[in-house]
Amino acid sequence: MRAGGTLWIVPPARAVWAPAGIEHEIRALGDFAMRTLYFPVAMTTGLPGECCALEVPPLLRELVLELVERCPVDDADEPGMRLAEVAIDRIAEARTLPLQLPLPHDPRALRLADMLRNDPSSQADLAELARSAGLQLGARGGIAVDPGCRTSDPDIYAIGECACLDGRVHGLVAPGYAMAEVVADRLLGGSATFPGADTSTKLKLLGVDVASFGDAHARTEGALEVVFKDAVAGWGGAPSKNSRRLAMSFATGTRMAESRLPSRSQLA
Numbered sequence: 001m002r003a004g005g006t007l008w009i010v011p012p013a014r015a016v017w018a019p020a021g022i023e024h025e026i027r028a029l030g031d032f033a034m035r036t037l038y039f040p041v042a043m044t045t046g047l048p049g050e051c052c053a054l055e056v057p058p059l060l061r062e063l064v065l066e067l068v069e070r071c072p073v074d075d076a077d078e079p080g081m082r083l084a085e086v087a088i089d090r091i092a093e094a095r096t097l098p099l100q101l102p103l104p105h106d107p108r109a110l111r112l113a114d115m116l117r118n119d120p121s122s123q124a125d126l127a128e129l130a131r132s133a134g135l136q137l138g139a140r141g142g143i144a145v146d147p148g149c150r151t152s153d154p155d156i157y158a159i160g161e162c163a164c165l166d167g168r169v170h171g172l173v174a175p176g177y178a179m180a181e182v183v184a185d186r187l188l189g190g191s192a193t194f195p196g197a198d199t200s201t202k203l204k205l206l207g208v209d210v211a212s213f214g215d216a217h218a219r220t221e222g223a224l225e226v227v228f229k230d231a232v233a234g235w236g237g238a239p240s241k242n243s244r245r246l247a248m249s250f251a252t253g254t255r256m257a258e259s260r261l262p263s264r265s266q267l268a
């Protein structure tokens with residue numbers, strides 16, 4: 001149910017109370033059954049002045065069903081009026097539930113919220129949703145951002161794996177955190193810019209630092225793979241928190257940290 005700038009998702013055995021005069025809209029996805037009771041305003045003075053979602057305990061449920069069955073209930077139906085009074089007492093005491101979703105004010109964000117409301121099972125990823133809202137995407141996906149993590153809409157920032165800076169989407173947590181810091185600074189009036197990121201990271205679950213450099217995928221013909229095992233620290237199969245493993249492949253002729261690396265003959 002939508003009323004004003006708020007949307008209520010109302011599962012079974014729940015209800016929404018709407019005071020008189022509140023313009024509202026009810027939408028259902030699929031088959032459903034609902035009951036609506038209208039009370040004279042004079043009877044509802046003790047009820048909330050604003051819309052709210054309510055739990056419907058068994059007694060209230062039965063009262064609702066009975067009143068709907070008897071409708072119309074008026075002064076000529078004294079037992080019915082007594083039931084209505086008890087129902088109002090029960091509504092006044094019913095537990096309110098946090099089922100409301102405030103809707104955005106921005107018309108583009110509202111359009112997006114409506115899209116998701118109409119198709120909650122939508123598989124659209126964040127970039128697709130961003131495009132629907134009018135944001136520019138990078139050439140290879142991701143929401144295009146400037147070095148300040150600002151999207152094509154100056155009021156919207158994007159960070160982490162959904163952001164594309166200079167045509168690149170960073171697929172690690174560290175760049176996402178760095179972007180979050182940039183946005184925090186920007187929101188506080190600063191002018192921070194994303195410092196860039198390399199491909200080193202910490203394996204989240206193992207807490208092990210990893211990095212790749214050189215011809216990291218050993219695609220060059222004749223590339224060698226060098227594995228450094230820290231036996232003293234106890235590495236013996238799976239990296240542990242205190243171990244260091246250096247695995248690198250490099251193209252023949254690569255002059256990278258040669259003094260620390262074994263020679264080709266040692267490797268052979």
Ligand SMILES: Cc1cc2nc3c(=O)[nH]c(=O)nc-3n(C[C@H](O)[C@H](O)[C@H](O)COP(=O)(O)OP(=O)(O)OC[C@H]3O[C@@H](n4cnc5c(N)ncnc54)[C@H](O)[C@@H]3O)c2cc1C
Binds near residue numbers: 203
């Ligand atoms: C198996 C695996 C292992 C990884 N290991 C490492 C690692 O060891 N180290 C490392 O640095 N990085 C690792 N990564 C990458 C890292 O997890 C991501 O780079 C990082 O989580 C990105 O953070 P994010 O907040 O941008 O996106 P996410 O963590 O993906 O968060 C995006 C959130 O948005 C939600 N979402 C998506 N679409 C919608 C939608 N339409 N509506 C509402 N919500 C939506 C998602 O459910 C998700 O909760 C790994 C990734 C995977 C898949």
